Amino acid sequence: MSTRSVFRHERWTLEPDREPDAEATTYAMECAVCEASSEAGEDFADPQSWVLEHSGRNPSHHSYREIITRPWRTWRHAARVRWGFDVGDVVWDEGVRRRGVVTVRNGGSVRLTGDSAQEWVAGAESVATYPTDLDPDCPAGAVAVLVGPREVQLDDRVRVQGRVYEVREIQPMIGTCRILSLLGHGDWTMTRPRIVYRLHTQLATS
Numbered sequence: 001m002s003t004r005s006v007f008r009h010e011r012w013t014l015e016p017d018r019e020p021d022a023e024a025t026t027y028a029m030e031c032a033v034c035e036a037s038s039e040a041g042e043d044f045a046d047p048q049s050w051v052l053e054h055s056g057r058n059p060s061h062h063s064y065r066e067i068i069t070r071p072w073r074t075w076r077h078a079a080r081v082r083w084g085f086d087v088g089d090v091v092w093d094e095g096v097r098r099r100g101v102v103t104v105r106n107g108g109s110v111r112l113t114g115d116s117a118q119e120w121v122a123g124a125e126s127v128a129t130y131p132t133d134l135d136p137d138c139p140a141g142a143v144a145v146l147v148g149p150r151e152v153q154l155d156d157r158v159r160v161q162g163r164v165y166e167v168r169e170i171q172p173m174i175g176t177c178r179i180l181s182l183l184g185h186g187d188w189t190m191t192r193p194r195i196v197y198r199l200h201t202q203l204a205t206s
Contacts, residue, residue: 017071032063149178157197
C-alpha cells in the first residue's frame with residue numbers, strides 16, 4: 001500500500017486587521033534593566049507615565065523597550081465564485097475579505113451590510129456563497145447565517161473582538177437582548193441581529 005500526498009500552491013496575503021470588530025492595538029513599556037513592565041493599554045500616554053514613575057523610583061534604570069501588540073489577519077487570493085445568492089443571503093466578498101448580508105442586487109453588483117452595520121458595494125464576480133473555505137473564520141462544515149437574539153442556537157459560532165467563539169449556554173431573553181456564554185470568552189450580550197456560523201447538522205433544526 002502506498003500513500004500519496006497532494007499539495008496545492010496558493011497565494012496568501014498578511015496584513016493588519018482593520019475590520020470593525022478587530023482586537024485593539026495596545027501599547028506597553030518594559031524596563032530593560034529589571035524587566036518590569038507597565039500595563040498594556042490602547043492609550044500610549046499611560047505606559048509613558050509608567051516609565052517616568054519607574055525611573056523616579058529607580059534612578060539607575062535608563063533603558064526601556066516599547067511593546068506594541070497589533071492585530072493581523074491573512075486572506076487567500078483566487079476566489080471561488082458561486083452564483084445563486086439572493087437578497088437576505090450571507091455571502092463572502094473576496095474583494096475586501098469580509099462577510100456581509102446582501103441587501104440589494106443590481107445587475108453585476110450587490111450592496112452588502114456587515115456585522116457593524118457598515119455598507120459597501122461589491123462586484124458580483126467577487127462574491128462567494130457559503131459554504132466556502134475562503135472565509136478564514138468559518139469552521140469546516142458550517143455556513144454563515146443572519147440571526148437575531150431569539151434565533152441564536154447552542155453550538156453557533158459568533159465573532160467577537162476579532163475571534164470566533166462557540167455558544168455553550170443561552171440565557172432567557174431580557175427585553176430584546178440575550179446573554180450568551182461563549183467557550184473561551186465568558187458571558188457576552190447579544191443586542192441585535194448578527195452573522196453567526198452554523199453547522200450543516202444544525203440547519204435542519206433552525
